[in-house]
Amino acid sequence: MSASQMTVAVVGTGYVGLTTGVALAYLGHHIIAIDKDPRKIELLSKYQSPIHEKGLQELLTTARSKITVTPDYEPAAEADVIIIAVGTPPKQNGEADTRFVEAAARDIASVLKADRDYVVVVKSTVPIGSNRRVASVIEKVLAERGVVTRVTFASNPEFLREGMALHDTLYPDRIVIGSEKDQAISTLRKMYQPLLEQTFDAPSFLPRPASFPLPPLITTDPTSAEMIKYAANAFLAVKISFINEVAGLCEKVGADVLEVARGMGLDSRIGPKFLQAGLGWGGSCFPKDTQALQAIAGEYGYTLPIIHASREVNARQRVLVLEKLQSALKVLRGRTITVLGMAFKPGTDDVRDSPGMELMQVLLERGVHVRGHDPIAIENARNMLADMDIKWCEDVEESMKEADAILIATDWPEYKHLPWNDLVKHMKTPVIVDARNILSHYDFDGNVNYIGVGR
Numbered sequence: 267m268s269a270s271q272m273t274v275a276v277v278g279t280g281y282v283g284l285t286t287g288v289a290l291a292y293l294g295h296h297i298i299a300i301d302k303d304p305r306k307i308e309l310l311s312k313y314q315s316p317i318h319e320k321g322l323q324e325l326l327t328t329a330r331s332k333i334t335v336t337p338d339y340e341p342a343a344e345a346d347v348i349i350i351a352v353g354t355p356p357k358q359n360g361e362a363d364t365r366f367v368e369a370a371a372r373d374i375a376s377v378l379k380a381d382r383d384y385v386v387v388v389k390s391t392v393p394i395g396s397n398r399r400v401a402s403v404i405e406k407v408l409a410e411r412g413v414v415t416r417v418t419f420a421s422n423p424e425f426l427r428e429g430m431a432l433h434d435t436l437y438p439d440r441i442v443i444g445s446e447k448d449q450a451i452s453t454l455r456k457m458y459q460p461l462l463e464q465t466f467d468a469p470s471f472l473p474r475p476a477s478f479p480l481p482p483l484i485t486t487d488p489t490s491a492e493m494i495k496y497a498a499n500a501f502l503a504v505k506i507s508f509i510n511e512v513a514g515l516c517e518k519v520g521a522d523v524l525e526v527a528r529g530m531g532l533d534s535r536i537g538p539k540f541l542q543a544g545l546g547w548g549g550s551c552f553p554k555d556t557q558a559l560q561a562i563a564g565e566y567g568y569t570l571p572i573i574h575a576s577r578e579v580n581a582r583q584r585v586l587v588l589e590k591l592q593s594a595l596k597v598l599r600g601r602t603i604t605v606l607g608m609a610f611k612p613g614t615d616d617v618r619d620s621p622g623m624e625l626m627q628v629l630l631e632r633g634v635h636v637r638g639h640d641p642i643a644i645e646n647a648r649n650m651l652a653d654m655d656i657k658w659c660e661d662v663e664e665s666m667k668e669a670d671a672i673l674i675a676t677d678w679p680e681y682k683h684l685p686w687n688d689l690v691k692h693m694k695t696p697v698i699v700d701a702r703n704i705l706s707h708y709d710f711d712g713n714v715n716y717i718g719v720g721r
């Protein structure tokens with residue numbers, strides 16, 4: 267088994283599974299991409315990406331001969347490594363729902379062949395102990411089938427950011443493998459060798475960052491690996507909430523949070539990233555993972571006051587932005603407000619737990635005529651809020667005409683470079699609530715009520 271010729275099955279072709287599969291195919295592995303969603307299978311069978319991620323379509327096209335797409339698990343029996351990358355959405359009580367992970371484990375176990383070596387990897391973000399549960403599910407099914415084979419298990423959490431998914435996969439800060447078996451660790455080390463040693467040719471559309479250091483491989487026990495993932499996400503969420511809390515005080519005392527964040531971030535112990543104040547964090551990870559971590563702590567009778575506070579600050583941030591609109595317009599009912607940005611962040615079409623989408627719903631409840639625009643995510647947004655009376659606008663400039671206010675909810679670069687001074691002339695009242703601080707009052711000629719966050 268050479269590094270360039272492993273067969274890897276990826277179960278779940280969402281943001282994580284598809285990116286991982288396409289990147290591993292580009293690195294030379296044979297990929298079996300398995301998903302239960304017929305829509306994804308149909309698109310992927312034509313090598314069309316179901317999601318918007320920079321470079322993903324190009325790499326999918328480049329590596330297509332290395333990728334087999336299927337709704338069936340049988341081909342996974344030929345794999346050396348089987349990666350579980352299915353969703354772990356939140357349950358009502360905040361715990362991560364591992365139902366899909368367990369179903370995948372059962373389906374994997376139902377096809378494994380006798381007398382072979384397999385490594386089963388959990389890449390999904392899962393509660394503490396899930397890797398051991400996956401192992402016991404698989405061992406139980408194998409015993410029921412009377413199949414004797416050699417399976418080792420590993421936790422291999424994923425740290426990619428949406429919008430940067432391929433970049434983060436090809437140029438990771440680190441790779442974490444939690445396993446009790448040397449066999450699993452050495453197989454995964456081989457699988458990731460081209461990334462660890464950066465021996466692959468960088469795609470022209472995703473160049474290797476200048477002075478990129480070789481990523482370290484962290485090998486640890488499965489429980490610590492599971493904890494690393496949650497702790498990293500919780501820390502980043504806390505960091506954003508911290509600067510949002512500071513932003514509120516900046517408004518009171520007359521400071522500018524952009525200046526404050528810059529001055530703080532230049533301290534190498536703090537660092538400049540994740541200090542962007544605004545509408546707070548959304549998406550499919552921070553909200554659910556901070557909640558899941560609280561649920562895990564609860565099981566042990568422990569509390570996480572800092573993480574709890576970060577969630578409260580994050581929720582308050584959305585209310586504070588709404589209050590900015592309210593105080594600028596006085597009366598919201600009957601007004602027309604254009605929300606720019608449905609994706610939870612730029613570079614993605616993902617609208618899961620998108621702050622802009624949540625604010626739209628609150629505005630609707632308050633009797634506002636709501637318009638929505640996004641450069642990429644409009645179709646997903648429309649599908650998610652299909653039964654709501656929202657005017658979806660394909661043309662950003664049109665979306666602002668005769669509006670009483672604009673709410674910038676996502677920091678898409680496109681929005682920064684609009685001809686703002688022309689556009690505001692066609693608004694009913696020139697109120698801009700810039701909840702991502704992408705503009706400043708210096709961008710406007712005057713007579714515009716420009717309102718940022720923390721400045």
Ligand SMILES: NC(=O)c1ccc[n+]([C@@H]2O[C@H](COP(=O)([O-])OP(=O)(O)OC[C@H]3O[C@@H](n4cnc5c(N)ncnc54)[C@H](O)[C@@H]3O)[C@@H](O)[C@H]2O)c1
Nearest residue numbers: 278279280281282301302303352353354366370390391424
């Ligand atoms: N999205 C991210 O940025 C990100 C980053 C790091 C980690 N994660 C974690 O990775 C996991 C996957 O996240 P995602 O955003 O890619 O999810 P997703 O919802 O985009 O994709 C999950 C995929 O799994 C498929 N699936 C579900 N059950 C299946 C089964 N039994 N067999 C085959 N396919 C099945 C679904 O059809 C879907 O296509 C989650 O645990 C998430 O927390 C996500």
Ligand SMILES: O=c1ccn([C@@H]2O[C@H](COP(=O)(O)OP(=O)(O)O[C@H]3O[C@H](CO)[C@@H](O)[C@H](O)[C@H]3O)[C@@H](O)[C@H]2O)c(=O)[nH]1
Nearest residue numbers: 424425426427428506540541542546547548549551610611
């Ligand atoms: O300074 C900042 C940085 C981010 N955000 C917001 O925070 C959210 C999350 O952003 P980001 O972390 O860039 O995107 P995700 O794709 O959710 O990635 C996070 O969640 C993933 C899923 O677990 C992890 O793999 C990544 O490491 C982790 O960054 C978005 O709503 C951003 O608008 C801010 O408000 N201010």
